[in-house]
Amino acid sequence: MSDDEADPELLELLRQHLQGKLDVKTEPETGVLKTVEHVYDTCIDVAIDMRASKNAAEAIYSQMQEKSYSTATWSEHELHPKAKDESTVAFIFTMDLLNFSFWSELPDDERFAVEYRGKRWTGYWSLVASLQRALEEGIPITNPQYWHDEDKCNLESLRHVFRSCTEEEMPLLQERLDCLREAAQVLDERYDFSITELVAAADGSAAQLVNLLAEDFDCFRDEHRFEDGKMIRFLKRAQILVADLWACFNGESYGEFHDIDKITMFADYRIPQILISLGALYCCPGIGTAIKDKKMIESGSTWEVQLRACSIWCVELIRREIKRKHPDAHVNAILIDFFLYDSVKELEAAGKEAIPHHRTRSIWY
Numbered sequence: 125m126s127d128d129e130a131d132p133e134l135l136e137l138l139r140q141h142l143q144g145k146l147d148v149k150t151e152p153e154t155g156v157l158k159t160v161e162h163v164y165d166t167c168i169d170v171a172i173d174m175r176a177s178k179n180a181a182e183a184i185y186s187q188m189q190e191k192s193y194s195t196a197t198w199s200e201h202e203l204h205p206k207a208k209d210e211s212t213v214a215f216i217f218t219m220d221l222l223n224f225s226f227w228s229e230l231p232d233d234e235r236f237a238v239e240y241r242g243k244r245w246t247g248y249w250s251l252v253a254s255l256q257r258a259l260e261e262g263i264p265i266t267n268p269q270y271w272h273d274e275d276k277c278n279l280e281s282l283r284h285v286f287r288s289c290t291e292e293e294m295p296l297l298q299e300r301l302d303c304l305r306e307a308a309q310v311l312d313e314r315y316d317f318s319i320t321e322l323v324a325a326a327d328g329s330a331a332q333l334v335n336l337l338a339e340d341f342d343c344f345r346d347e348h349r350f351e352d353g354k355m356i357r358f359l360k361r362a363q364i365l366v367a368d369l370w371a372c373f374n375g376e377s378y379g380e381f382h383d384i385d386k387i388t389m390f391a392d393y394r395i396p397q398i399l400i401s402l403g404a405l406y407c408c409p410g411i412g413t414a415i416k417d418k419k420m421i422e423s424g425s426t427w428e429v430q431l432r433a434c435s436i437w438c439v440e441l442i443r444r445e446i447k448r449k450h451p452d453a454h455v456n457a458i459l460i461d462f463f464l465y466d467s468v469k470e471l472e473a474a475g476k477e478a479i480p481h482h483r484t485r486s487i488w489y
């Protein structure tokens with residue numbers, strides 16, 4: 125065939141496509157990266173230091189290598205469930221339905237804390253410990269039918285499940301009950317009360333599962349209007365739910381997603397803290413002072429949207445830099461995120477946090 129003759133098969137495919145006959149399955153996208161890049165490109169109160177981000181990328185990668193960070197790291201945490209079965213899918217769903225806002229204004233010895241297996245757990249780990257403790261006490265806290273039963277699952281019983289070993293109770297308890305109730309309602313109406321049926325509905329796509337969670341559940345729809353009116357998608361708990369499934373099941377079984385690398389960093393209150401400490405993220409004096417003075421930054425405010433969006437974009441740039449210098453690295457935004465979260469928790473435990481995390485109270489993170 126001479127150079128100027130087009131491939132007849134290709135021409136036929138093109139003709140069918142133009143006639144709308146081809147069922148070209150479009151790959152699902154979450155829209156998170158595109159919307160946070162828009163905020164980064166247009167915002168004026170938060171910036172990314174490219175040089176510091178590149179330097180941080182190299183340091184992060186070498187420490188991840190040293191600690192051999194992989195999906196296996198997830199199950200090594202003593203409180204995370206070990207069984208690779210449906211009960212663990214239900215555990216992870218319940219955990220990430222409630223995985224938000226543990227921070228306290230009280231001193232460490234007075235803040236909400238859970239005693240379990242002879243240790244005192246705070247923050248995210250207080251949630252995991254409470255769920256494990258409830259299951260050991262025979263409370264079916266990971267069962268949607270339990271959440272549906274108002275006689276059994278109510279503020280009273282949740283106070284027991286999340287009972288503290290201090291005077292302070294778990295923050296936003298009513299909001300957590302509302303999340304359980306809504307999830308039970310949706311699972312009953314659309315998925316026959318089956319969480320694995322919901323996971324299966326995503327057909328092995330991480331982005332599709334994130335979109336299903338955001339579409340079907342109000343309490344997973346973590347998206348907020350930026351000052352210019354554009355809707356910015358963070359979808360933090362929907363994304364960390366998919367990431368926890370992927371990590372727990374080592375990318376197999378209920379954790380098998382062909383597009384897992386579409387998941388971004390999870391915009392919470394810990395990653396911005398460590399990115400600022402690394403000098404990778406810069407805030408205007410107004411935000412910097414509010415964070416230093418532990419002032420409330422309202423959920424959905426322009427400062428909060430910029431902080432979360434630029435943090436996600438910063439981790440994306442760090443990920444790209446790692447891949448540029450180490451093309452064969454098995455590193456995605458999830459593993460970088462897990463590493464950064466665990467690192468800032470180590471700094472907290474050692475009393476070495478350079479700056480406080482920002483204070484936003486919401487059900488989104």
Ligand SMILES: Nc1nc2c(c(CN[C@H]3C=C[C@H](O)[C@@H]3O)cn2[C@@H]2O[C@H](COP(=O)(O)O)[C@@H](O)[C@H]2O)c(=O)[nH]1
Nearest residue numbers: 223224225226227247248390392393394461462465489
């Ligand atoms: N971005 C990001 N945010 C994360 C986590 C985790 C725990 N993930 C575990 C699973 C694998 C990893 O190795 C971790 O061991 C919790 N959080 C969020 O932080 C906040 C809790 O903070 P504090 O109150 O200080 O515990 C709250 O918004 C919670 O949703 C993460 O990994 N990434």
